[in-house]
Amino acid sequence: MNVWMLYCALFFTNAFVFVNSESERIIYTLFSTPKTWNEARDICETQNGQLLKLTGQDIVDRLKYLDKAVWNNATFASNQAMWHGLHQPPGMHSFMYQDCSPVPSSINTINITNSYCTVTSAWDLNFHERTCNTKNIFVCQRFEGACWYEPIQGKRGTGATTTVSLSNVQPTDCALECHNISMTLTVQECWAFAHNEVNFTCELYLLNGTVTSPSVYYLDTGKYVADLDYALYVKRCVEGSLDENSYTDVENTSIQALSGCAYNSSQHNYSYSGSICYCSSSDQPPIPEPLSLEEKVAKILEALTIDSKNTSAAIRLLVSVQDDRPSAHSLGLLGVALLCTVFGGLLLLDLNLLYEHLRNFIKRF
Known part of the structure; x- marks a missing residue:
């Protein structure tokens, strides 16, 4: 029940836009190890993102800036072909992005007949067909962290x-x-x-x-x-990172683009299609580690869980020690005797006065 409530809380937090809330940054991560299209898609979805959604010149110019400032000219220097989210799902005759949004009119697509996946080269808007089980570098995009x-x-x-x-x-x-x-x-x-x-x-x-x-x-x-x-x-509102991990545990060599529209960009409170990016901080926040929704829930549950070793009862057990030695018992009895002597002596000193007060009280009746 608690996990379900946390899922709901995360969904509604991302699904609704509050005017004075900080917008999320869009983070583009370049993966330098070539993968098949389906492997690249799986890696992006595991990190709560999607393959690059290249929809216009503004996106191209962002990537050119990041390539120079963050990726050390990794793509321009090698002029490598790169996967993006545009693909043809099985059983369909049109191309769409990983979140199943259609291709905008600004994209210069070519007549793709034999392949289900496309690549782009040198950051342009001309896409070229490529068999899905070939391996290319790729970029994932995700929304996370305040701008x-x-x-x-x-x-x-x-x-x-x-x-x-x-x-x-x-x-x-x-x-x-x-x-x-x-x-x-x-x-x-x-x-x-x-x-x-x-x-x-x-x-x-x-x-x-x-x-x-x-x-x-x-x-x-x-x-x-x-x-x-x-x-x-x-x-x-735009950041970049470089991932040089090999991800050898991810393997998918299908010749078709296996897409299920798992990523929904509309759940995030900042997109670059008519929304306003609102920032209120002048301090650079770190780029968060990419986490799936399940990992986020696990971290929240961990933060809410009380450490049994840090409770008052546990601390008392650590600082309170039982000692059964005869000398310890003797010291305890001596302490009790001293306390009794002190308080008993005070009582004896005032015993006569107490007796007089008690006798006068009885005489009144």
Whole structure:
């Protein structure tokens, strides 16, 4: 029953969006060991994620940034083909992603006749057919961990579609207004702000749909100008990591893409399709270890379980020792005798006074 309640709590926590709650980061992990499509899918699902969902140029530019900043140019240097989630499930005649969402019109698909899986090369939007049991590197994406604002001292931003000025504010006020104004102006989103640490003013930098790759726009240092009075806060809703494990225990050489729509991205409180990424922290949170839902429940149960060795009864057993030696009994009796002597002596000293009070009380009746 407790496990079921925890499952429900986790589902409803992820399923509903609260306006003032922090958004989750989307984390892209590059797996450098080549795997078949089904093996790659299994690894992603085990880590509570899905194979890369490449839906537009903004995603491509995010990956280019991560490849340079996090993955040490691992994909560009080798120009390797890479699996992504686009596949043709058994019995169907159309391609879809691992979460069973359809292919958007922005994708340049080719006529795939003999294979059920596709790869992309050098981070473009032209997909090519590939037999599912061949092995390629791959990227998993998952939503986990709060997004954050990266502070960059002595800088301001440039190139914003709209700049909004605020007065008499702290960085936390700017972060909140950055979120609120994005919710109001649905065609634009605030992706960074600069706070003047001398006169406590703030500039919010908003980008609209005409700007290429807004999620990584202000990660480009070419968009900064020097100003010692300011600190630039850049919204980090995208992170990357590198996984070099071999995963030899995962094996699946099927020539078909065995997909069951197990991953549901709509359960997460931030997606890049119309939602607003809200961050309120200026401290970089660590990237959490990828855990399945079952592992998360196990960790919660472990945190809620009381350690039997740390209870008061257990501690008393450790500090209380029974001693049956004659000398111990003698010392105990001596202590009792001393206590009786002290309190008995006090009683004897006041015995006459007690007797007089008792006799006067009886005479009244």
